[in-house]
Amino acid sequence: MNKWGYVGKRLLKTIPIIIGVTLVTFLILHLSPGDPVRIMLGPYATPETVAALRAQYGLDQPLPLQYFSWLGNIAQGDLGTSIRYNRPVTELVQARIGITLTLTLAGLVISVTLGSILGILAALKQNSWLDYLCTFQAMFWISIPGFWLAILLLYIFGLQLRWVPIAGLSGFASVILPALTIGLQEEAWFARPMRAEMLGVLNEGYIKAARAKGVRYYRVVGKHALRNVMVPMITMLALRLPWVIAGSVVVEVVFAWGGMGSLLVNSVLARDYPVVQGILLIIALSVVLANLLADLVYSLIDPRIRVEGGKK
Amino acid sequence: MRIEDLQVAFSTEEGPVEALDGVELTIHQGTFHGLIGETGCGKSVTGQTIMGLLDNNARIKKGRIMYREQDLLKLSSRQMERQIRGNEIAMIFQDPGSSLNPLFTIKNQIEEAIKMYRPVPRERREGLILEALQQVKLPDARNLMHRYPHQLSGGMKQRVMIAMMLACNPRLLIADEPTTALDVSIQAQFIKVLKDLKDNLDLTILYITHDLAVISELCDYVSVMYAGRIVENLSMYDLFRDPCHPYTEKLVNSVLGVSTRLDQLEEIPGSVPRLINPPPGCRFHPRCSEVLPVCSQEVPLLKEVKGLHSVACHRR
Numbered sequence: 001m002n003k004w005g006y007v008g009k010r011l012l013k014t015i016p017i018i019i020g021v022t023l024v025t026f027l028i029l030h031l032s033p034g035d036p037v038r039i040m041l042g043p044y045a046t047p048e049t050v051a052a053l054r055a056q057y058g059l060d061q062p063l064p065l066q067y068f069s070w071l072g073n074i075a076q077g078d079l080g081t082s083i084r085y086n087r088p089v090t091e092l093v094q095a096r097i098g099i100t101l102t103l104t105l106a107g108l109v110i111s112v113t114l115g116s117i118l119g120i121l122a123a124l125k126q127n128s129w130l131d132y133l134c135t136f137q138a139m140f141w142i143s144i145p146g147f148w149l150a151i152l153l154l155y156i157f158g159l160q161l162r163w164v165p166i167a168g169l170s171g172f173a174s175v176i177l178p179a180l181t182i183g184l185q186e187e188a189w190f191a192r193p194m195r196a197e198m199l200g201v202l203n204e205g206y207i208k209a210a211r212a213k214g215v216r217y218y219r220v221v222g223k224h225a226l227r228n229v230m231v232p233m234i235t236m237l238a239l240r241l242p243w244v245i246a247g248s249v250v251v252e253v254v255f256a257w258g259g260m261g262s263l264l265v266n267s268v269l270a271r272d273y274p275v276v277q278g279i280l281l282i283i284a285l286s287v288v289l290a291n292l293l294a295d296l297v298y299s300l301i302d303p304r305i306r307v308e309g310g311k312k
Numbered sequence: 313m314r315i316e317d318l319q320v321a322f323s324t325e326e327g328p329v330e331a332l333d334g335v336e337l338t339i340h341q342g343t344f345h346g347l348i349g350e351t352g353c354g355k356s357v358t359g360q361t362i363m364g365l366l367d368n369n370a371r372i373k374k375g376r377i378m379y380r381e382q383d384l385l386k387l388s389s390r391q392m393e394r395q396i397r398g399n400e401i402a403m404i405f406q407d408p409g410s411s412l413n414p415l416f417t418i419k420n421q422i423e424e425a426i427k428m429y430r431p432v433p434r435e436r437r438e439g440l441i442l443e444a445l446q447q448v449k450l451p452d453a454r455n456l457m458h459r460y461p462h463q464l465s466g467g468m469k470q471r472v473m474i475a476m477m478l479a480c481n482p483r484l485l486i487a488d489e490p491t492t493a494l495d496v497s498i499q500a501q502f503i504k505v506l507k508d509l510k511d512n513l514d515l516t517i518l519y520i521t522h523d524l525a526v527i528s529e530l531c532d533y534v535s536v537m538y539a540g541r542i543v544e545n546l547s548m549y550d551l552f553r554d555p556c557h558p559y560t561e562k563l564v565n566s567v568l569g570v571s572t573r574l575d576q577l578e579e580i581p582g583s584v585p586r587l588i589n590p591p592p593g594c595r596f597h598p599r600c601s602e603v604l605p606v607c608s609q610e611v612p613l614l615k616e617v618k619g620l621h622s623v624a625c626h627r628r
């Protein structure tokens with residue numbers, strides 16, 4: 001049917017994007033200064049040792065060749081071997097990805113829920129104290145740096161009130177503060193557009209028409225208006241995903257969680273190419289995937305997108 | 313329904329717009345009542361005030377809207393929602409294109425109206441939806457109801473809107489220019505549909521339009537509006553036989569001439585006054601050919617001519 005044609009087209013479009021993503025991930029690292037082999041061996045290594053190690057990791061080959069062999073390995077699920085840990089990257093990532101995923105998802109759930117509710121309330125009570133309060137708190141969370149907010153929350157709820165564990169991972173309670181840090185920081189990005197979109201939609205003729213039928217106002221908002229703001233809000237969600245992941249990298253380090261974030265930071269410092277590449281690739285691909293999902297969800301929500309076969 | 317001395321103002325960046333300034337209007341049950349006037353004179357605002365669905369920047373300064381022994385303006389928004397809108401009074405808005413939610417099927421949107429006022433089992437609802445669509449002579453209703461608004465033409469959307477509002481089963485239907493998006497042949501068909509409804513249902517309609525020709529075919533009574541005021545209330549019979557207000561006279565004469573649409577009317581010199589700073593006294597005086605000195609000083613009040621015929625003019 002029409003719907004599947006759209007899905008197929010959209011899938012085809014992601015292929016060049018994925019190729020681009022792998023190319024950029026590869027080049028960023030190989031063109032940046034700093035030699036991992038020298039860092040590993042220290043300043044007193046002989047040129048022979050350096051050359052030998054370089055050959056072992058395939059770093060002496062021309063760039064295009066390195067790229068294609070890397071790509072070939074990825075296709076087989078092999079992200080290479082960490083220079084520093086001397087273990088497969090997939091193994092390192094597997095051990096940590098759950099932590100990062102939990103944090104990112106928990107942060108997203110908090111920010112989207114909180115942001116949507118505040119945005120809708122602000123729109124319904126436009127120019128009231130509630131509306132101003134909503135604007136103010138959004139600006140507040142956006143303006144303070146993530147690591148600082150993390151430390152502040154830690155200090156208040158961990159050290160002073162002792163409601164939650166201070167660091168490390170121990171069950172549900174330890175997820176609260178890190179997730180809240182991300183949630184609060186990101187919430188503003190959903191509350192503001194939600195308010196604006198809602199105000200626009202509430203002015204539409206179909207809202208008045210639905211009310212003229214006698215449909216209760218809360219139902220008009222919950223059904224007619226909400227569904228119409230969902231398309232732009234899902235766009236926002238897909239747009240913010242990379243930032244949420246970046247935020248979780250910072251938060252993870254502050255809370256001393258051994259997730260992908262800490263692994264990434266340490267690997268960058270150590271010039272551990274394969275690990276950095278692997279993680280960047282995973283993040284980039286998850287963003288591409290999220291955008292693909294978002295597009296498919298639009299077409300479920302908005303019948304006009306299915307027909308035109310493209311975005312509005 | 314009786315509207316008494318209704319005043320509505322909008323606050324805008326340029327200052328207050330006195331959109332309605334003492335509207336007096338009585339709609340008798342079971343009749344079709346036309347509301348006619350040039351663009352911007354406040355016809356739609358009148359309808360929206362009755363529905364309690366004015367824009368946020370509007371303020372009702374004064375007046376009463378008496379409907380079945382109660383003042384609609386005194387009801388809470390909750391009471392309007394539960395007791396009045398939909399099952400007592402429904403409205404077809406001027407712009408049919410934007411009045412349907414693009415994300416829901418026609419069926420879904422009509423069903424919403426039926427669910428609320430007619431407690432019938434789910435299986436019978438589909439029959440009622442079909443009936444509603446066939447009532448407005450939409451072809452192939454069985455397929456049509458599964459479509460989305462963007463798949464319909466403007467005229468079809470307008471008819472869906474009418475079907476949707478009729479499905480609420482209201483006593484009073486406010487129809488704000490329901491035929492503007494229809495071509496002439498469909499318009500004629502549509503007027504026939506409304507006439508049938510009039511004979512079969514106990515329906516009262518407030519029919520808002522520019523188009524005297526449509527009103528003359530459909531309505532029993534007419535109110536002529538000019539710049540936020542009703543200048544004349546009269547029966548259809550009197551409209552062509554015995555119009556009293558100079559503005560009504562001009563209207564009728566222009567229709568008997570070539571042009572039948574008020575928006576193409578050139579016979580009346582001058583232009584519609586802006587409501588942000590309206591002329592004092594009789595708002596028609598800058599364009600009136602029979603103007604008296606008092607006309608720019610005092611607002612003429614509606615006076616009874618005979619029976620249900622009343623006019624607001626210093627000359628009569």
Ligand SMILES: Nc1ncnc2c1ncn2[C@@H]1O[C@H](COP(=O)(O)OP(=O)(O)OP(=O)(O)O)[C@@H](O)[C@H]1O
Pocket residue numbers: 322323324329331349350351352353354355356357358367369406522587
């Ligand atoms: N939300 C609003 N804010 C400010 N002014 C408004 C608003 N709505 C209507 N008006 C003004 O009120 C006046 C009456 O508008 P209304 O829509 O009732 O005219 P109308 O008689 O229905 O005209 P038309 O035949 O073009 O539909 C106009 O001058 C318009 O500019």
Ligand code: SF4
Pocket residue numbers: 557558559594595596597598600601602603604607612624625626627
């Ligand atoms: S009141 Fe005066 S200006 Fe107004 S219509 Fe009558 S004669 Fe004309």
Ligand SMILES: [Mg+2]
Pocket residue numbers: 355356357406488
């Ligand atoms: Mg209008």
